[in-house]
Amino acid sequence: MPSRIEPPSDERLAEHAEVWAGYEQVMGFVPETSLTMTRVPGLLDRYVALALTVGGSGLISQELAQLVAHVTSSASGCRYCQAHTVAHAEKLGVAPEKLADLWDVDESEHFDDAERAALRLAFHAGQHPNGVEDADIDACREHFDDDQITAIIAVCALFGFLNRWNDSLASALEPAPLVAAERYLGPRGWDAGKHAP
Numbered sequence: 001m002p003s004r005i006e007p008p009s010d011e012r013l014a015e016h017a018e019v020w021a022g023y024e025q026v027m028g029f030v031p032e033t034s035l036t037m038t039r040v041p042g043l044l045d046r047y048v049a050l051a052l053t054v055g056g057s058g059l060i061s062q063e064l065a066q067l068v069a070h071v072t073s074s075a076s077g078c079r080y081c082q083a084h085t086v087a088h089a090e091k092l093g094v095a096p097e098k099l100a101d102l103w104d105v106d107e108s109e110h111f112d113d114a115e116r117a118a119l120r121l122a123f124h125a126g127q128h129p130n131g132v133e134d135a136d137i138d139a140c141r142e143h144f145d146d147d148q149i150t151a152i153i154a155v156c157a158l159f160g161f162l163n164r165w166n167d168s169l170a171s172a173l174e175p176a177p178l179v180a181a182e183r184y185l186g187p188r189g190w191d192a193g194k195h196a197p
Contacts, residue, residue, distance in 0.1 A: 004170045007035030019048055027091075031084065033162065033171050047161075054158045059151035060144075063094050064115065068122040070102055072156040075126030078163035080171045080195045083181035085159075090180050099184040114143035118152050125156035126163070170194040 007013065013020075016038060023030045037044040055065060066089035073081035086099055101108035105119045117139040124131035140149045165171070173181075173195045181190055 003032060003036065003172050004168075005036060005039070007032060008039055012038040016044060019044065022048075027088065028176055029174050031171075031174060033080070033166055033169075036169060036171070037165075051158060054151075054154045057151050057154070059148045060118075060155075063089065063092050064118060065151075065155050066092060066094065067098070067102070067115065068118055068152055068155045069159045071105070071119045071122040072126035072159050073163055074103065075123045075131075076128070076160065076163040076167075078159075078167045079181075079190065079193050080166035080173055080177075081159055081162050082185060082190065083173055083177035083192070083195070086184050087177035087180035090184070096184070100187070102184070103188050117143055121149075121152060122156050125153060126160070166195070172197045 013035065019034070020030045023034065034044060034047070037047055055062065060068075066085050070082060070085035070089065073085055086102070089099060090096075095110060097110045098108075101110050105111050105116055111119070117136075121132060121136045121140055124133070124136050137149060140152070144152070173192050175197070178192060178197065181192070
């Protein structure tokens with residue numbers, strides 16, 4: 001089904017050819033969510049700058065960042081972002097066992113204590129109202145310094161924006177993230193819902 005508001009089909013898309021090329025290189029496709037952002041002047045460029053800052057800080061691994069993004073999106077309920085983050089984590093080489101156990105992090109043998117602490121923080125950060133408590137930060141401090149914890153929260157905050165954007169617009173899923181989500185999340189009951197293409 002189409003998104004509630006589709007991307008424009010005018011020169012606004014042509015203005016961002018360099019951004020689209022970057023997406024193709026990293027993801028293998030251009031996400032509809034970014035195409036739709038071109039409807040608000042200046043939004044895409046500022047979003048890309050923020051995303052590159054959050055994702056490129058080097059304070060936490062890209063693999064952990066994608067797992068954090070996935071879990072916070074799961075808590076928020078955004079199936080579009082759940083699909084994208086599991087697909088990107090797979091592309092980064094995260095073990096299939098971890099991807100299959102993302103909804104059972106505390107019980108899974110495939111996650112270490114540091115990952116569990118970060119993902120518990122991410123889950124609570126994605127809840128509405130926000131469920132982060134002092135104990136979540138204290139648990140993370142056993143494995144991460146304050147800069148790293150702030151980087152984890154930055155990923156959660158970035159995806160808070162994306163969760164609201166994509167869920168409100170019912171962004172249609174692209175083939176690659178849809179296939180990854182069906183592979184890893186489908187057995188746990190995930191479906192594309194309003195994000196089905």
